[in-house]
Amino acid sequence: MKQMFLFLAILVVSSTAGAGGKMPEPKVVKINERVYALLGPLGQPSAHNQGYMVNSTVIIGDRGVILVDSGGTDEVGNQIARVIARITPKPVTHVINTHHHGDHTLGNVVFKGAEILSSEQCRALVEKTGMDWVRIMESMIGHKLPHTRPVPASLTFAEDSSAERSLQGVRVLLWVPRGSHTPGDMMVYLPDDKILIGGDILVNTIIPNMRDGNVRNWIAALAKVQDFDAVTIVPGHGPLMTKPDVARLQRIMADFYAGVEAGYKKGLSDSEVRATLDLDAWKGLKEYEVTMGSNINRAYLEVEAANF
Numbered sequence: 001m002k003q004m005f006l007f008l009a010i011l012v013v014s015s016t017a018g019a020g021g022k023m024p025e026p027k028v029v030k031i032n033e034r035v036y037a038l039l040g041p042l043g044q045p046s047a048h049n050q051g052y053m054v055n056s057t058v059i060i061g062d063r064g065v066i067l068v069d070s071g072g073t074d075e076v077g078n079q080i081a082r083v084i085a086r087i088t089p090k091p092v093t094h095v096i097n098t099h100h101h102g103d104h105t106l107g108n109v110v111f112k113g114a115e116i117l118s119s120e121q122c123r124a125l126v127e128k129t130g131m132d133w134v135r136i137m138e139s140m141i142g143h144k145l146p147h148t149r150p151v152p153a154s155l156t157f158a159e160d161s162s163a164e165r166s167l168q169g170v171r172v173l174l175w176v177p178r179g180s181h182t183p184g185d186m187m188v189y190l191p192d193d194k195i196l197i198g199g200d201i202l203v204n205t206i207i208p209n210m211r212d213g214n215v216r217n218w219i220a221a222l223a224k225v226q227d228f229d230a231v232t233i234v235p236g237h238g239p240l241m242t243k244p245d246v247a248r249l250q251r252i253m254a255d256f257y258a259g260v261e262a263g264y265k266k267g268l269s270d271s272e273v274r275a276t277l278d279l280d281a282w283k284g285l286k287e288y289e290v291t292m293g294s295n296i297n298r299a300y301l302e303v304e305a306a307n308f
């Protein structure tokens with residue numbers, strides 16, 4: 001009997017926690033009476049963090065909750081749902097995806113019955129690459145995800161558009177800038193709360209990942225953030241930001257692009273350009289070693305295309 005109990009206990013543990021660590025708890029920051037930021041751990045998906053490494057925002061409306069970004073697996077989505085249930089008994093009725101990357105969208109599957117909103121390009125990319133993202137997550141966290149599947153948005157918005165909606169009585173501005181971090185980014189502004197939710201166009205203390213990006217559009221989107229009357233800014237990864245933090249990010253990205261372009265114009269190859277760049281502003285950022293090389297390659301290709 002005792003052995004049987006032990007066996008069952010092990011079974012329960014292994015089916016909830018998988019092969020790696022324990023599902024992390026987000027840092028919950030109450031921004032005002034109805035808006036909470038759920039700040040996930042910082043870093044790449046791993047067995048240790050179980051694929052939980054993203055920020056989400058919880059907006060409590062009249063009869064339901066609007067969730068911005070749903071996590072990287074169904075297990076992360078369930079963890080986010082548990083945290084929301086501790087804050088409010090209201091159901092999640094809307095999920096907004098800031099872009100298609102798996103860490104922001106693969107938790108959608110948990111929020112059954114919720115309307116999912118994103119840009120048009122985000123929906124198309126979730127359909128096209130969603131299962132690839134499931135495989136990427138499985139290999140990075142080291143266990144299978146039989147219940148994770150991509151769920152694309154049912155309500156979408158065109159590129160380079162801005163639309164105001166009232167969701168659960170909350171005024172929400174859905175801004176789709178020209179593709180910056182990905183071809184289908186969306187930012188969410190709450191004018192009555194003065195809160196801007198940036199997705200991965202805005203990241204803090206971790207290096208922005210330019211792999212799917214357009215650096216010049218990105219710099220332009222960062223500049224436009226200054227037009228919002230935002231007091232609190234929720235980035236896609238890392239601690240909360242303010243407008244001066246965004247201005248600094250804009251400055252170092254503009255300097256970076258200009259540096260790559262100057263090297264290109266001297267006839268240098270991408271690896272030669274690297275040696276000419278002043279990367280001091282980037283070196284303290286998390287994941288610098290992992291991401292800086294591919295960011296230089298990405299910017300170089302963009303400069304090359306722009307100067308062809």
Ligand SMILES: [Zn+2]
Nearest residue numbers: 101103200236
């Ligand atoms: Zn992300």
